[in-house]
Amino acid sequence: MIWNESKECMSRDEMEHLQSSRLVKQVNYVYHNVEYYRKKMQAAGLEPGDIRGIEDITKLPFTTKDDLRNTYPCGLFAVPRSEVVRIHASSGTTGKATVVGYTRRDIEIWSECVSRVLAMADIGKNDTVQVSYGYGLFTGGLGAHYGVENVGATVVPLSTGNTKKQLTMMKDLGVTAIMCTPSGVTAIMCTPSYLMYLTESIEEQGILDELQLKSAVCGAEPWTEEMRNQIESRLHIKAHDIYGLSEIMGPGVAGDCVYHKGLHINEDHFLPEIISADTLTPIGDGEIGELVFTTLTKEALPLIRYRTKDLTSITHGKCECGRTTARLSRFVGRSDDMLIIRGVNVFPSQVEAALLEMGEVSPNYLMIVDRVNNLDTLEVLVEVDEKFFSDEIKELENLTKKITHVLQQALLIQPKVKLVEPKTLERSEGKAKRVIDNRKL
Amino acid sequence: MILKQLSVFVENKEGRMKDITQVLKDSGINIKTLSLADTTEYGMLRLIVSDPDLAKAKLREAGFPVSITDVLAVKADDRIGFLHDMLLKLDANITSIEYMYTLPTEEGPVVILKVANPAEVEKVLENI
Known part of the structure; x- marks a missing residue:
């Protein structure tokens, strides 16, 4: 099922023509509405007229998370607040969130993009979709929700957690009631690790036969082909990948079709580039580099050449499904030190900043990330410092609790904190190793 | 009488106690008594020794978090x-009482x- 054939199946020429005209408009729009960008372009000796099409994209300066931080909270917004209908935020590198905004039209386009991905997973108006992404500042929940409504399916907004309730809803909505067509939850949207967790609970309770689940659309964290195979074979469903990032929009920037030959980018709205993370110059199809996006139609927060820090490659060429949009290959990692733990962006520097702010602990720490029973775990080892050392266990336990609380506030996920002897944490080349990621992805 | 007690933070790792006694032995320090409080992740070793100040300096040198407490x-x-x-x-x-032990x-x-x-x-x- 293709949601918008006129856009998703364009010839390369048509697509590039559309992208070029939208890029020219977007650059003009940004230049005249965002002071920060105007100054940046002026500093690079650029005027909007210098950009005549997508071939000129490399003339434009990059945007990074630092630019969003420098202009915190809304300095890059191109519209007055009266035009902004929604705010989302993701965690930033130093504890400050990255704030993103949407106009009514941005939300419509977002819903359109999510709808396209849902159609790739064959989800339509007859489906009942359980949205088990977190609702709130995180773009996952509401982004998915609006997409599901847009395709006309029934949305069950469960958000994350409360596994028991998740399963009850999944099961009970299938029961026939008067005047109600019997249709249980047929699709679920959540992080792949949470779906693995739900899979285990479903197996434990032995309720798979009572479910009518046929597909899942998972994203917000990296996962492997092996995880997809497990989910598909254990739940007897089709599992699809959805990609996005809040700065660009949220989930729905790209998604994969039934052929699983890469994620189709909604490139009429988001112009992709792959650059070498070292030289920052564009690299060719199939080669791995950093993914960069330029929004082509965003109103509230248009971004020019935003460096996602995600490492992947792009291929063009028609897919067996009939779509002609460029496709992203599997993500191979990050060009910075950001970790994605339970779908939440975590930077090691956040831990350091939080510990320093506490003032009563050493800022020497080690983060150990693992996946236990398919759920991400985060353990933070903190060195005991003589300055705050107490010989009473009670005090040390209080300290552990306090560190846990402070870190949870900063990271938005609860870590397990463990006190260790000083100088036990490995140091290499004068720089301490801060992260051990034991997840096998 | 008020005594100077040595408190040492010890991770639950194999051989860690032996590392401490090695330092004390090499420094010619006699252990009068000790008490070991344990949690799942670390222990707190409390010692009454012949020369608490020297013991503290030596253990600190060896990288142990150590403090002297009046008991x-x-x-x-x-x-x-x-x-x-x-x-x-x-x-x-x-x-x-935070904790209590005996010294023969x-x-x-x-x-x-x-x-x-x-x-x-x-x-x-x-x-x-």
């Missing part, structure tokens, strides 16, 4: 009810107490 040493009578009488006195003076001496056992205000408690316990 109260109370000579115990070897009789039924002594500990109970002592606790009654402490209770009457609303003093709580030639003149009999001594009770080591960690309290918030050892000097005051010492006066309270003068005649049990």
